[in-house]
Structures are given as structure tokens and as C-alpha cells.
Amino acid sequence: METTVDEPVTPAGRLFLQPQFNQIINCAIGFKHPLNIEAIKTDISNCLLVKHPRFCSLLVLDDHGREFWRRTKINIDDHIIIHHKNPGYDYELDEEKEEKINSLLADFAVSCPLSKDKPLWEVHLISELNCVILRIHHSLGDGISLMSMFLASCKRLDDHGNDSGVNHKNRENRGEKTLIFSIRLLKIIWWTILSVIGFCLRCLWVKDKKTAISGGDGVELWPRMAATAKFCLEDMKTVKRVVHNATINDVLFGIISSGFSKYLDIRSSHALQEGLEITGLAMVNLREQPGLQEMSKLMEDDSPAKWGNQFGMILLPIYCHTKDTNPLNYVKRAKEMIDKKKQSLEAHFSYHIGNLAMSLFGPKVASIINHRILCNTTFTISNMVGPQEELTFAGNPITYIRATSSSLPHAITMHMVSYAGMANMQILVAKEIIPDPRFLAKCFEDALLEMKNVAINVITF
Structure with a gap:
């Protein structure tokens, strides 16, 4: 019978879990067309995000109060939150949509902690704004890690090759004189x-x-x-x-x-x-x-x-x-x-x-x-x-990526x-x-x- 071993949380991860420093990354991703909820859920279920150990682990404490990651089974529906359309208002102008998205990000910044009863991430689908907001606890990784993971799940709009637009810089020439x-x-x-x-x-x-x-x-x-x-x-x-x-x-x-x-x-x-x-x-x-x-x-x-x-x-x-x-x-x-x-x-x-x-x-x-x-x-x-190339996710072109914490x-x-x-x-x-x-x-x-x-x-x- 296969057994799993709890993995200690890294020092930086433990810092981000402290009450004074409880950091959550909130990333708003805009789309060109209305959201296809089922297509997004399918792509999320099959992407790297739900396969990475950090995103499949609960935060647990041992008898001494030390934090560990414990592998668990993911129920994708527990992590996808669908925001139903507000019947009292339609956001027709881009400025109105942007103001509403910024209002949501501001609220998330102070009043919406992530539940520790499940792995520390959520995906909010907001159809009326053509927007998805990823909420990922900073203890899971930094912006480079998380953005690299998300982009690995995207496709280029022109579909030329398999690269999702990740940029790499040339290394510096090491041939320098001693002086x-x-x-x-x-x-x-x-x-x-x-x-x-x-x-x-x-x-x-x-x-x-x-x-x-x-x-x-x-x-x-x-x-x-x-x-x-x-x-x-x-x-x-x-x-x-x-x-x-x-x-x-x-x-x-x-x-x-x-x-x-x-x-x-x-x-x-x-x-x-x-x-x-x-x-x-x-x-x-x-x-x-x-x-x-x-x-x-x-x-x-x-x-x-x-x-x-x-x-x-x-x-x-x-x-x-x-x-x-x-x-x-x-x-x-x-x-x-x-x-x-x-x-x-x-x-x-x-x-x-x-x-x-x-x-x-x-x-x-x-x-x-x-x-x-x-x-x-x-x-x-x-x-x-x-990435400098336009990307798509679940077949829908991405129009912008914005992040805060x-x-x-x-x-x-x-x-x-x-x-x-x-x-x-x-x-x-x-x-x-x-x-x-x-x-x-x-x-x-x-x-x-x-x-x-x-x-x-x-x-x-």
C-alpha cells in the first residue's frame, strides 16, 4: 500500500501564513468573449495547476504547531466559484467593468481569507465582466512560479508552435578579463x-x-x-x-x-x-x-x-x-x-x-x-x-492580466x-x-x- 509523507512548509511559506503577513495573490484575467463555464472547468481539471503537489495538499499542523503539506484528493467544484450575473445592472462600458473588477480585487485584499479545509487556491468566474480571478496563497509559490504555471496551461492565439510566450534572456558572456x-x-x-x-x-x-x-x-x-x-x-x-x-x-x-x-x-x-x-x-x-x-x-x-x-x-x-x-x-x-x-x-x-x-x-x-x-x-x-504574444485559455483570447495581493x-x-x-x-x-x-x-x-x-x-x- 502506497503511503504519502507530509512535506514541511518552506521558511518563506511559513512567513506568508503568519496572521500579520497572511498573503494571497489575486490575479484578474480578462477575456475577449463571454465565459464558457464548462470549458473553463474542463481545462482547469486537465491543466498543470491541479497536478502540482502544492495545489493538491492541505495545510496541516503537527503537535508542535509546525506547518506541513499533506496530499489530498482534489474536488474541482470546491475551488471554482461562479459569480452569477447581477440582475439589477449591466456593465456596458469598459470603464464600468474595470471599476467593478478593481472593486472586487480591493475587497479580496482585506476581507476574504482562503479556507484551510481545502488546498489554498480558488478560481472565481465572473461572466458579466468576462473575467476570471485567480486567488492563490503566497505560501504555494511566488509570482514567477504561479504565472509560469498558468501560462503553461495557455495556448498562443496564432497557434504557432507549443511555446506559450515565455520570454528568456540571454546569459551574460562570462569571458571577462581578470582586471x-x-x-x-x-x-x-x-x-x-x-x-x-x-x-x-x-x-x-x-x-x-x-x-x-x-x-x-x-x-x-x-x-x-x-x-x-x-x-x-x-x-x-x-x-x-x-x-x-x-x-x-x-x-x-x-x-x-x-x-x-x-x-x-x-x-x-x-x-x-x-x-x-x-x-x-x-x-x-x-x-x-x-x-x-x-x-x-x-x-x-x-x-x-x-x-x-x-x-x-x-x-x-x-x-x-x-x-x-x-x-x-x-x-x-x-x-x-x-x-x-x-x-x-x-x-x-x-x-x-x-x-x-x-x-x-x-x-x-x-x-x-x-x-x-x-x-x-x-x-x-x-x-x-x-508574454508578448496573445494567449488563449479554454479557447477564449486573453485581453489582459492584472495582479495584486x-x-x-x-x-x-x-x-x-x-x-x-x-x-x-x-x-x-x-x-x-x-x-x-x-x-x-x-x-x-x-x-x-x-x-x-x-x-x-x-x-x-
Whole structure:
């Protein structure tokens, strides 16, 4: 008779299960045509999601209160929640549908925990909005793992080949001269020391100056609102081309810096301090292969591209300016800051220190440390590069992919996902602190348009 052995929850997974840090990823996926409920249920029943051990396991506690995964039989109907059409209202305009979807995501962020009587995931089918919302507990895996799994279950719209649009970047050429390598090593050591010192100080007492977008202890329990900032990837690439060696991330942080400057200049009760520093907390994928992963590699035990929560945190300061007339300067300053972070091992340090704290002191102490870092910073940001080709699921073309998560002590969290030439940044805010997230989203969108217009002039002349 075959027996199954309970598998211990990873340190990162245990952290995400703590009451102060109970994190659920909420991913909204839009479709071009009305939902075919039976086709979606059939595809879900046959996809990798229900075959992966994490999605077929219950969370159980032993006599000492330690968490384990225990394999169980899946009843697909327990995980699929059908939202029936509201008879009192029809959402005819795209703006109305978007507002309703954002309202649902905001509600999920604070008031809808996942039942521990079944594996920690749900699929919500909302026919009137042509939308599916995946709700997956963060202890099952990070965004890279979960998005890679979902995309492995999709097909390309043009149906050319079997690849679902997962992007892979070329590895860096390792043939470097000894002198160049030595200089790079010294820079890594130097910037790592500075970054680690800054990270430790954030755990203790250093915190951002109070602004109109500051959160703090207890803010994770406040009601939320959500909005979507939409960026054309080609516009971001246009800006990237005129700033030497810039990346999309550099452009993104330039947009955030400019957008916050615009918002705070209008919403602050007093004049905005020129050069005001606001610190963000960013998530960095630590797998050797950047970007989305092939599911075959994620499923292999000895693969360097492991399943789970393989990411570290880094502190990313941005600076607000209202007197700078050249919007491209925001990108240049962001690039200078991010280049220094790339030369440090801050993300690896935070990941391993977190695991060490979990092993030595337990999840409660590790949760307190992470909570303090969040309380001493201003916002959370993540950026996931998705497929650039249009995909289908259950024969229905996908129109957008948007992701957010449960509330944090930050008053604002931002998660950007690119798909088919567009990048949607989902903005989740504490509505008592930021009552106008749609205006904030417009500040970010306007920032990119200003940068693009200047970049086009630079290219033209």
C-alpha cells in the first residue's frame, strides 16, 4: 500500500501564513468573449495547476504547531466559484467593468481569507465582466512560479508552435578579463556593504518622512481601493532608447518618481520638499534564469529554477522633484540608483537572513522584522515581464492580466504585469489615506506620456 509523507512548509511559506503577513495573490484575467463555464472547468481539471503537489495538499499542523503539506484528493467544484450575473445592472462600458473588477480585487485584499479545509487556491468566474480571478496563497509559490504555471496551461492565439510566450534572456558572456572582474568584485563588495547597512537600519529605526501617502502599523487592516495605470510598452521602449543603457525597470521607476512628485505636489497640505526621498520595497527574482520559467524545470527537484518563493527584497529610494523641467531626468536618476543596486547582493542577503531568522527564532519573530521594514518604508513595487504574444485559455483570447495581493502596512502597493504589448500596473491603496487612486494612476500615465514626447523630440532632432 502506497503511503504519502507530509512535506514541511518552506521558511518563506511559513512567513506568508503568519496572521500579520497572511498573503494571497489575486490575479484578474480578462477575456475577449463571454465565459464558457464548462470549458473553463474542463481545462482547469486537465491543466498543470491541479497536478502540482502544492495545489493538491492541505495545510496541516503537527503537535508542535509546525506547518506541513499533506496530499489530498482534489474536488474541482470546491475551488471554482461562479459569480452569477447581477440582475439589477449591466456593465456596458469598459470603464464600468474595470471599476467593478478593481472593486472586487480591493475587497479580496482585506476581507476574504482562503479556507484551510481545502488546498489554498480558488478560481472565481465572473461572466458579466468576462473575467476570471485567480486567488492563490503566497505560501504555494511566488509570482514567477504561479504565472509560469498558468501560462503553461495557455495556448498562443496564432497557434504557432507549443511555446506559450515565455520570454528568456540571454546569459551574460562570462569571458571577462581578470582586471575587469576584480573591479566588478570590489564594486559588488562595496555596494553590498552599503545596502546591507541600510537594510539593517530600516529593520531598527530609520523610516521615511511622513507624507500624504504614508502608511504604518495597522494600515494593512484598513479598507482598500484599487485602480489600474496602463502603459504602452512601445512608449516605454521609446523612452528607454534615449537614455544610455536604460532598461524598462529604469523607465518604470522614473515614471513612479515623476508620478509621485505630481501627486504629492497637488495633494500635500504644504509645499513639497524638493528632493524628498520616498523608499519603496521591491521584490527580486533570485533564480538563475531571469523572467518566466519553463514548468518542466520548475518541477525538477535539482533544477536551479526552483518552484516556490525564490525572491529577495531590496530598498529602492526615489526622489520627488517639482522644479525639474526635463522628465527624462527622472529616468536618469532612477537608472543611477538601480545600477548601484544591481551591483549589490542585497536581495540575496534579505532572502538568506529571512530564512535564518525563521530557523533560529521562528515565524513570529521573522514576521515582526518584515513588518517593521514595511512600516518604515512607503510603498511596495513588483514588475513581472509576461508574454508578448496573445494567449488563449479554454479557447477564449486573453485581453489582459492584472495582479495584486493582500494588504500590507503600506498605504500603496503596485504590481505591474506586461502582456501583449501593454503593461498594467495594479495600484492598491488604503482609501482613508489615498481616496483617489484613479487620479494617482493618471499621474503615472501622464508621466510616461511626457517622457515619450520629449524622447521623440530627442530622436527626431
